[in-house]
Amino acid sequence: MDLPVAEPVLRAIQSHLESGGDLGYAFSYTVDAPVHKAFAAWAAEEFDWKVRSEQVLLFPDVMRVIETAVEQFTAPGDAVVVDIPAYPPFLEAVPAAGRTLVRNPMVLRGGLWEIDFDGLERQFRAGAAAYILCNPHNPTGRVMTADELRRLLRLADAYRVAILSDEVHAPLVYAGHRHLPVAALPEAERVPLITATSASKGWNTAGLKCAFAVPGSDADAERLVSMRPRERDGVGILGVSASIAAFTSGKKWLQKAVSYLDGNRRYLLTKLPELLGGDIVCAVPEGTYLAWIDCRRLADRIGTADMAGFFLERGGVAVSDGEEYGLPGFMRLNFATSRHLLETIVTNLALAVHSAYDR
Ligand SMILES: Cc1ncc(COP(=O)(O)O)c(C=O)c1O
Numbered sequence: 305m306d307l308p309v310a311e312p313v314l315r316a317i318q319s320h321l322e323s324g325g326d327l328g329y330a331f332s333y334t335v336d337a338p339v340h341k342a343f344a345a346w347a348a349e350e351f352d353w354k355v356r357s358e359q360v361l362l363f364p365d366v367m368r369v370i371e372t373a374v375e376q377f378t379a380p381g382d383a384v385v386v387d388i389p390a391y392p393p394f395l396e397a398v399p400a401a402g403r404t405l406v407r408n409p410m411v412l413r414g415g416l417w418e419i420d421f422d423g424l425e426r427q428f429r430a431g432a433a434a435y436i437l438c439n440p441h442n443p444t445g446r447v448m449t450a451d452e453l454r455r456l457l458r459l460a461d462a463y464r465v466a467i468l469s470d471e472v473h474a475p476l477v478y479a480g481h482r483h484l485p486v487a488a489l490p491e492a493e494r495v496p497l498i499t500a501t502s503a504s505k506g507w508n509t510a511g512l513k514c515a516f517a518v519p520g521s522d523a524d525a526e527r528l529v530s531m532r533p534r535e536r537d538g539v540g541i542l543g544v545s546a547s548i549a550a551f552t553s554g555k556k557w558l559q560k561a562v563s564y565l566d567g568n569r570r571y572l573l574t575k576l577p578e579l580l581g582g583d584i585v586c587a588v589p590e591g592t593y594l595a596w597i598d599c600r601r602l603a604d605r606i607g608t609a610d611m612a613g614f615f616l617e618r619g620g621v622a623v624s625d626g627e628e629y630g631l632p633g634f635m636r637l638n639f640a641t642s643r644h645l646l647e648t649i650v651t652n653l654a655l656a657v658h659s660a661y662d663r
Contacts, residue, residue, distance in 0.1 A: 305508040305593065306641035307564070310557040313507055316549030317542055330514070330539040332362050339544045343516050346551035351474070353488035355518055359525055364513040364538035366472045367393050369500035372535050373517070374401045374434065376527050377466040377496060382433035387419055389596065389629035391442045391470070398436075406432060407630060410444065417444035417587060417596070421455055428463035435465055437486060440473040443596045443629050443636040445589025447481040450489070457491040466496035472515075475506025475558055477591035478566050487520050496524055503550035505592075506558055514543030565593050568639045568646050579654035593640035599626075600633040606660045611635040619656030621649050 320326075331337070336358040344357035363369045370393075378384055380402040386394045388407045398405040408423045424435070437456065439448045448456075460467050467486060474483045486492055487499045497520030504510035519525035550558075572595055576586050583605065585598040603609045609632040612625035626634030639646055 305505075305561075306645070307508065307561055310507050310550065310554050310561070312549045312553040312557060313509060313546045316545045320542060320545040327541060329537075330362070330541040330544045332364075332536040332539040334362075335360075339514070339548050340516075342548045342551040347485070347518075351483060351485050351488060353485045355487075359519060359522075361517040361519070361525070361529065361536065362539045362544075363500075363515045363517050363536050364540070364543075365510070366470060366500045366502055366504070366515045367397065368535070368538075369498065369515060369517040370394070370436065370468055370470055371397050371401065372531050373466075373468045373498040373500070373528060374398060374403060374436075376531055377468065377498070378403055378433040383427065383431060385424065385427045385432045385435045385465075387436075387438070387441070389417075389443050389626065389631045389634065390436075391438055392628045394436050394438070394470075395630060403433075412587075415587060417441070417446050419448075419452060419456070421459065424456070425459055425463075428459050428465050432463070432465055435460065435467055437467055437469040439469065439471055439486065440477060440483060440591030442473060442592055443594050443624070444587055445592045445594055445596060447477050447483055447590040448486075450484055453484060453486045453489055454491060457486065457489060457495055460495045461491065464496075466498075467492075469497065469499045471499055471501040472505045473592045474501055475503075476562060476565065476593060478562065478569065478589070481590040483591065487518060492520055496520065496527075498524060498528055503547045503554070506561075507546070507550040507554055509543060509546045509550065512543030512546050513538060513540035514547045564643075565640060568593070568641070568643060569595070571643065571646060572637070572639055572650065575650045576653075579650065580657055583657065584653075593638060595637040595639055597623075597635050597637060598633070599635055602657060603633045606657075609633045614660070615653060615656055618659060619652035621652050621656070 340357040340360040344355040347353040347355045383404045383406045384398045385406045388409045410417045499518040502515035583602040615621045624636040
């Protein structure tokens with residue numbers, strides 16, 4: 305995010321430094337400390353998710369949780385299912401662990417990207433060992449409904465598939481939608497489950513390295529922590545202070561940030577069709593600050609699916625190319641920036657397209 309740092313986070317870091325300034329290791333392996341309690345209290349208040357703080361585990365980042373869970377909940381060669389489009393590190397993590405990546409393309413229904421549950425069931429029946437859920441979803445911005453999560457849990461229970469749920473974007477959800485942690489549903493008790501999250505997206509603290517793993521049960525906790533030694537090393541001591549501040553005093557700042565991002569989101573959803581008609585179609589993000597944009601018609605007209613290359617070269621705008629997410633002809637635009645810069649971005653996208661059409 306290109307927004308100023310949240311004041312409570314900044315103050316916590318300043319006071320950490322001023323009150324002795326311990327810059328040594330964070331105690332990654334401590335349990336039930338203030339940071340775990342702050343996380344559990346936030347989860348209860350925001351999502352009605354009753355997390356036992358003594359079961360929360362610190363990790364340096366969310367991807368380390370997912371990577372570790374893939375190793376602990378599956379065996380070499382096992383199939384791990386990922387929805388497509390996907391956050392690119394998922395597509396790398398599965399084969400890097402020696403597991404088989406199974407891509408389950410999402411379906412676009414009435415402008416909304418949905419999990420293909422029929423495809424998921426086929427993969428689960430064929431013997432998949434785990435499924436990586438990303439909710440809110442990067443890159444489509446979908447926030448899964450209770451019905452969708454229940455359907456997922458029913459399938460996971462029926463076929464004994466572990467759910468590894470990345471919920472790092474949970475704080476960033478727009479009015480009319482509500483983040484529901486899959487682990488908060490009663491049906492989740494029957495399914496092997498790890499939730500990975502952190503303050504890093506909501507409060508923009510990713511560089512401070514502090515994330516949380518929440519096992520669904522004691523058995524899941526045991527399984528996750530029987531990992532390689534030192535797997536959880538690398539939690540940042542300032543990240544611990546920042547996370548406590550975000551979860552305990554960061555609500556007002558977050559509400560303001562989400563409302564600003566919502567303004568950006570609305571601007572994008574109005575301006576893009578106004579300037580570019582139907583040649584690029586932006587899905588409505590229900591959460592996250594990411595816009596997933598269908599450029600397939602544009603790609604046909606200009607004769608290239610390399611959207612990132614095209615917009616960088618012709619418009620000076622850096623977008624992420626759909627191909628990295630498993631879907632060429634699309635692009636992901638991060639709109640967590642100032643309105644002024646977003647206006648320039650949109651103008652430049654339009655100029656790039658029109659200059660290509662004029663040729
Ligand atoms: C879905 C998702 N998971 C994980 C991450 C990375 O989080 P971390 O830096 O904590 O690994 C991101 C960052 O953009 C993300 O969008």
